[in-house]
Amino acid sequence: MKHYAIFTLFVLLFPVSLESQDSRQRNADTNQPAPSFSLITNERLLNSDAEPQNWLMYSGNYFSQRYSGLDQINNENAAELELQWAFQLRALDRAETTPVVVDGVMYVTESPSNVIALDAKTGSQYWRYNHNLPEDLNFCCGRNNRGIAVLGDKLYMSTLDAHLISLDAKTGSVLWDVEVADEAAGYSKTAAPLVVGDKIITGIAGGEFGIRGFVDAYDAQNGKRLWRLYTIPGPEHPDNKSWSGDSWRTGGSPTWMTGSYDPELNLVYWGTGNPGPDWNGDVRLGDNLYSDAVLAINPDTGELKWYFQFTPHDIHDWDSTQIPILADSEFGGQSRKLMLWPNRNAFFYVLDRETGEFLLGKPYARQTWAKGLDEKGRPIRIPGTSPSVEGTTVSPSIGGGTNWFSPSYSPRTDLLYVMAYDGETTYYIREDEYIAGERFTGGGGVTPLPAATYASAVRAISPQTGDLEWEYPVQPRSTAGVLSTAGDLVFSGTIDGFFFALDGNTGEERWHINLGSRVHAGPMSYMVDGRQYVAIAAGNVLFTFAVKE
């Protein structure tokens, strides 16, 4: 209801001028042309839902709901969506980026670590920043970059060589560039940072290289590191005993996606990845804290308030680096501060985000590894599902029931939308020796049957029950994120290049288009000059759509 109220206010303040052919942002009071981009204050970030024309951070808002308050595109007119402009990224790598839009300026990242500032209405360029990388970089899973963060008139971006940089939002000039970790040891960075107050919070990738993961905070003004929270506690901490011997030193637990923030509780939530080596758990006995967990962190100090581990002693590479979705909703007859988490291990979790208490957990995708979850949310493993020398076939697949691509939550429908995959993998174990900068995985996996055997689906899940409300099957499969909107639409895409819109209440398809290449990014929505757009990267092109004028 809160969102309804805000949107009504917005409509009153910003009369929607569908007939406008003007090229410019318009001043809301005078209707005169207005410049693009104005300073992003903490107030604006905290109240991002009050300006749905903008998309101010990777997941849309601090609750990471990937929900747009715009409803100009809705179930009545989605069939009239048509291409407005496309922007060709120079890199051949598939794009995983979500653009950020500030008052008519769109910031889109390009593989490996470049940024382009565009006019969000026309796709025409203001400036471009090309980041230079060392040769022979060590990284796991593609030359990816997923987006920027913005505060004041500065942008913040992770780079593949494990640096954090700040750029002038108006010209792309480099303001500072700091090394977060040593790329030669297998550390890299691909995710959009998160701005909290005057800090830039950011994680690290490298879980396949025997790194020791952490979450860092940097001073937004000068890039000075303010705190570091290791995701594997050192020997001084009792939880270090959850690792046998010295295995904690190379235990992975990376933090390669973006977290969320609850300003009221002043807690930042960040998912952690797989323990290392990925598939050989024999060399790291114990629960391997805090791998495959969500951490609740005080952003002022970096202090860990609580954690919840989804997959203790993971041996299948089921990172818990999904985007933490925060939602205020009913649960058990009360209004609760919830965290909704469809995990890579194929279970959907509902947690109390104030305390980390486990409230509910149910499978949302095909799984054959656990009988279920106990009353504390700990999985009850089925014997014989561990990786083996001869191979053990288990669901979900290495890619998981879902993965890094964002789910979405609509406060209007009170449903969580996730791209789920009902796959399987034959998992193998092998001995591996840790060598700094080289892969340290202890095994691997193959898909036992032709890929067409398996399929994905957009699934709408009730936070109250964990039950499936509807599903939209996707063939052959999908690695795309999901957007929901106040127009009660759900957008996502497919691995064979389709982008589609569904009715968020029923899952019924409203529109689709073939973009010619894999949709492997999250959609977002914004408005310029009274017109709503939806943007999605497919292959290495960014496409934007609006309803026919």
Added chain:
Amino acid sequence: MLRKALHAGIIGLLINGMIGSVPALSGQEQDNPYNTGQDIQSGEQLFGRNCSRCHGLEAGGGERGPNLRTGEFQHASTDAGLFAVISDGIPNTEMVGVGRNRSEQSIWQLVAYLRSLNSEVRVEVAGNPSIGEELYGGKGDCSSCHMIDAEGGRHGPDLSTIGDRRSPDELLSDLLTPNARVQQRWWTMRVVHQDGTEVEGLRMNEGTYSVRILDAEDNLWSFLKRDLRQSERTETSSMPAYGESFTSGELEDLVAYLYGLSRGIR
């Protein structure tokens, strides 16, 4: 003579042939798109790994390859020509191309490194850089338009590593005749919107249908040309010429300061 002319002709053919094989190039005018201080640094690393065995550790020449620090290249004169030689090699010589194994970016970075060596032959300058720094921030008011290490204005090129790209003579010439060499990014534009709104500022980017401007208050604007009543473009620099307001001694000091803005020195 005949021998020399023939040689030049063969080289011309060679280079032209090579350029034809680089899809992104449009003739010899292609500017190096990877020409920042960081590019030069990456180029240096690449050089050390791929080229130094023949051309010497710092490109000063080795047993098999010539000195590349002189600024004169036997088989290419432009950046595009250098790109082609590095990418494809020189037939019938020991110079093999690296193109098959390296990205275009890497090759451009090698070009940037080789170019930097010419200007990197550091020369003595007469001026006093400390006085130059005072002039930069004071009398010259340079920082209102130029950025150095994130401090300064947005209305001129970032000068953080200008000493790596411009020689003292070139810097002096830039100060005396700023209009002699103005990149399009620093042209200015004045437009009047059909409703009367007037915007003037740096022309950040312009296409067939639209133009983007950074005005004096650092506001970003984007206009469709069809919405403009009037549009004027000024292809000269907004930087003043310093020949009259500065003494020759002050110019020397300012050049000394700017020349010292180098990745290597700072």
